[in-house]
Amino acid sequence: MKPFKKNKVPKAPVSPERKVQKRKRLRRVSVSAAGLAFALAAVILLNLVCTNLTDRFDLTLDLTANRLYEITDDTKTMLEGMEETVDITILASEDDFRNDSYYGKVYTLLNKYINLAGDKLNVEYIDPYTNPNVVSRYSDLAATIQAGSVIVSYGDHTRVLNDSDFYTTESSSSYSGYSTVTGFQGEQALTSAITAVTNDETPVAYILQGHNESVSTTFTSMLTNAGFTVSLLNLTEEKEIPDDASVLVISLPQADLTEKEADLIDAFIKNGGDLMVFDGTLSPTSLPVLYSYLKEWGAAVQADMVLDADYNISEEPDILAQLTDSDVNSALDSKTDMVLVTPNAKSITAELDSSVSDRTIETLMESRSTSYSKVLTDETEYDSYTKEDSDTDGPFALATLSTYTGNDDGGQVFVCTAALMMSDDLMSASSLLNQPFLSNVVDQMQPNLDVVTIAAKSLSAEPLVTGTTAQFVIFLLLALFPLAIFGAGIAVFFRRRKL
16 A cells, blocks of 8 residues: 655745845845944954054043043143153063052053153163062162162152052051051152152252151152252251251251251351241240241241131131232132141241341231130140130231342241141142142242142042933933833834834
8 A cells, every 4th residue: 555645735936025025134134244244343443443542642531530640731741841861660560560459540640641751751661570680770779669669760860659659648546557548649759750850950958856856758758759859957966057958947846946056047048048947836835046036037936826716627726727919829829729727826926127128028828817816835725715805816927938138049938837737637638728838838949949739639439419400411311312222123123023
């Protein structure tokens, strides 16, 4: 018996319309595939071109919360106008430096410097572990260099920058010796180092010792960044002021000067040197030799404490001062949004004796009209800082600048009776005018120096606060537009299925 054969049903002929639709569908698929391939190739090519341009011309966009890598116009002008080639040696491999949690930010910023300065910045990365002999080049700097050090040099001038130079810190009140990194000051460190090594001369600032003085490390760093070599000087031992001295600093002395020291300082000033004196309520009220000498320059320091119930922060003695309209302060006119914190200040009576004709004095900083002063002695203990009838009304001079006019050298004497204004935390705060003010004073006293003052960038992101318009735009971008695109895609899909 033959097996049963199932009869095949002949296929229905394809209509011309179906053939046309099939060809159209195949054409659309082909066009879509070709378009997708072309778009993918274009994206890859564009990515390669953009990466090359970014590496070559620094086309990166700084989207960090506080614009950490934004460079000020002063730095751009300095870099684009460089005439000498400055060497920057980094004691680390480039990969290690770029990937380091601290130095990585310096790496990004340094690349911006290189793009602006061109061949005037010669940057070399040397791994000290695989090239230990490189350290021998800097044997005279052995105490300051370490792995990761950024060594900026030109000729015989050298500056060594470590991680602590690129960041600001804030001491913790809870743990002794513990500090938190709060800001990035990479531009301040790099710009001031390049400026310092390219200065024709390196002036020396001497911090006077021998009277239990104290000076903040931030103030010392400010002098170093300005191009000074900072050294200590004890006149009771040395008996003379070195010939290379440009500036002398007396800060919060706890014992009086001798007459011999005052005579040496006087001769130094009249020979063109500059003196900076920082006093305050933490110094004794009785320093007869020092105060008598300052009075000769028109700065009579008073035995009092300046207070201001309306303008203070945290504690009553931490008053807010203001700049005068002196020409010396004109460089700070653009910083009107910043404030001066001047803790534990004494007042100054700024007035020269009528018989004195070889010097001038002007007030640079003063308290506000709401301030008042209380009499202060070495035994004074206040139960209250509240204003009383016996208190003297302000405003009071808190910082003065005297200039010697007896010859062409023109030495100057700066007196500030709010010494704690240069404490590390106040000098490091980018919102305060403390450091810019003192930097400007140094700049005025030493006009041949290029004093660099660039505020640190905070590392803490501020919360995003948006208004009604901004919130609506964000809603459009993050909600309505994506939903509209998604809906359009669904509509196109169902329309094409019917074809």
